[in-house]
Amino acid sequence: MSSGAYARSQRRRLNAVAVFVALLRADLNKVLERVTTAETYITGLQSTSKKFEDQVRSLTAEHGQLAVRLEDQEERAWRNNIRVVGVPEGVEGLSFELFMETLITDYLRPKRLSTFFTVEWTHRAPVHPLSLGGPQVQFWGQ
Structure with a gap:
């Protein structure tokens, strides 16, 4: 095999590797885009979840206060x-x-x-x- 033929052969192999690397990069970019989308969605869910947790805590505290007031009113009604x-x-x-x-x-x-x-x-x-x-x-x- 002559040196020119060998060089062409190596270039073809190198081009094939370059195409393969380009395909891997494209796939990697798609995966990165999907991961970024998933992270954004999860962050939104965590924010919403935090709001609901705060609301549940607030409503639980309000329920306790209302239960105490109701009991007090019932006792006052019985006393009167x-x-x-x-x-x-x-x-x-x-x-x-x-x-x-x-x-x-x-x-x-x-x-x-x-x-x-x-x-x-x-x-x-x-x-x-x-x-x-x-x-x-x-x-x-x-």
């Missing part, structure tokens, strides 16, 4: 209600509020009551069904 048992039906006349106010003020004397004292009828429902002829259960609160 009085159950009256044994008042015969019809004894209150036309106004149960007036009847209870008279009953309480006559019993406690006005000097013991706050100036904010008032009687309001909130509802009237027995806890369980009453037996025939049993006393009427009435609820009222201030």
